[in-house]
Amino acid sequence: MTKKGLQLEPISSWMHTDRPIIISGPCSAETEEQMVATAKQVAASGKVHAIRAGIWKPRTRPGQYEGAGEEGLKWLISAKKETGLPVTTEVANAAHVEACLKAGVDILWVGARTTVNPFSVQEVADALKGVDIPVMVKNPINPDVELWLGALERLNKAGITKLAAIHRGFSSFEKGPFRNAPMWDLAIELKTRVPELDMICDPSHIAGNRDLISFVSQKALDLDMAGLMIESHINPDAAWSDAKQQVTPSVLAKIISELVVRTPSTDNKTFKDTLSILREQIDQLDDEIMSKLAARMKISEKIGQYKKENNVTILQVNRWEEIVHTRIALCRAMGLNEEFTNDLLRLIHHESIQVQTKVMNKVTERV
Ligand code: PEP
Numbered sequence: 001m002t003k004k005g006l007q008l009e010p011i012s013s014w015m016h017t018d019r020p021i022i023i024s025g026p027c028s029a030e031t032e033e034q035m036v037a038t039a040k041q042v043a044a045s046g047k048v049h050a051i052r053a054g055i056w057k058p059r060t061r062p063g064q065y066e067g068a069g070e071e072g073l074k075w076l077i078s079a080k081k082e083t084g085l086p087v088t089t090e091v092a093n094a095a096h097v098e099a100c101l102k103a104g105v106d107i108l109w110v111g112a113r114t115t116v117n118p119f120s121v122q123e124v125a126d127a128l129k130g131v132d133i134p135v136m137v138k139n140p141i142n143p144d145v146e147l148w149l150g151a152l153e154r155l156n157k158a159g160i161t162k163l164a165a166i167h168r169g170f171s172s173f174e175k176g177p178f179r180n181a182p183m184w185d186l187a188i189e190l191k192t193r194v195p196e197l198d199m200i201c202d203p204s205h206i207a208g209n210r211d212l213i214s215f216v217s218q219k220a221l222d223l224d225m226a227g228l229m230i231e232s233h234i235n236p237d238a239a240w241s242d243a244k245q246q247v248t249p250s251v252l253a254k255i256i257s258e259l260v261v262r263t264p265s266t267d268n269k270t271f272k273d274t275l276s277i278l279r280e281q282i283d284q285l286d287d288e289i290m291s292k293l294a295a296r297m298k299i300s301e302k303i304g305q306y307k308k309e310n311n312v313t314i315l316q317v318n319r320w321e322e323i324v325h326t327r328i329a330l331c332r333a334m335g336l337n338e339e340f341t342n343d344l345l346r347l348i349h350h351e352s353i354q355v356q357t358k359v360m361n362k363v364t365e366r367v
């Protein structure tokens with residue numbers, strides 16, 4: 001049992017393979033031919049452990065392809081028979097669950113648009129009571145680790161122990177290079193809170209385009225994720241959903257073969273010794289950084305007191321601008337990343353204001 005009370009079976013035990021576990025197949029099952037041909041070509045690489053396909057598609061706008069429905073389940077089962085690989089699809093309600101169980105789908109996943117809704121997740125969990133089937137839970141579209149964990153807990157409470165999380169990135173108004181911002185920190189946060197929980201990365205929905213899939217996949221493996229779910233299609237440009245991000249089975253095989261699989265630890269003595277020396281240096285530097293920060297805050301407090309006595313405001317915009325300007329120039333010269341410097345300065349400045357607000361107004365709460 002974990003601190004959060006999750007009872008889990010490791011993914012390698014229910015996928016019957018070592019990491020990295022690779023799941024691939026089309027975004028949507030479109031026709032039996034497309035489904036079976038994609039699955040066969042993907043399986044031929046010998047590098048894929050399960051076949052995916054969306055049967056019921058949650059589309060942002062009406063009028064887009066919403067999936068083949070129950071008819072498509074038959075195609076998915078044909079793909080299973082042809083390849084001998086387990087198959088997985090997305091379920092969003094009790095009817096989907098029942099249809100999948102009846103058809104013989106091996107693994108289910110809860111999509112990002114469902115994880116956000118506790119009513120839907122509970123409905124899926126209730127429909128799975130007493131059923132021994134693996135379920136993977138995508139992160140909710142909004143960056144909320146609690147909601148992601150909550151969905152996993154609901155399924156676990158229903159008796160599902162073969163659970164994994166899928167990191168597929170988060171929706172945001174600002175459009176960066178990714179379709180869904182990876183916000184790796186959130187995935188790391190969930191892994192830190194529930195270390196026994198295996199996590200799969202879905203680079204296709206993070207990237208939104210083919211070119212970034214390798215990069216995101218490698219990064220996920222380097223963050224010790226258990227595997228990848230990558231969308232593939234025999235004719236990606238003609239796909240009925242998510243055309244830009246799907247790859248051909250041969251591109252998929254190339255992406256997988258180029259991945260560098262690193263281990264989270266090694267028994268090599270030289271490596272361990274060198275790492276511990278470097279870590280000691282990091283520990284020492286962290287001590288210094290923390291004590292310097294504490295000293296800086298003490299001075300801030302004094303300044304706050306002084307400003308109070310002289311009836312001067314906490315914030316002087318010119319001074320703040322000067323700090324940002326000079327420090328960024330300094331950090332740049334030292335080879336530090338500008339965005340990082342900016343974030344760090346903002347955090348320090350925010351804390352300084354907190355400290356001075358406390359001095360000025362004798363508040364006890366953080367504001
Ligand atoms: C999908 O996997 O095709 C899908 C709909 O994903 P998500 O729930 O991550 O949007």
Ligand code: MN
Nearest residue numbers: 027231241242
């Ligand atoms: Mn998709």
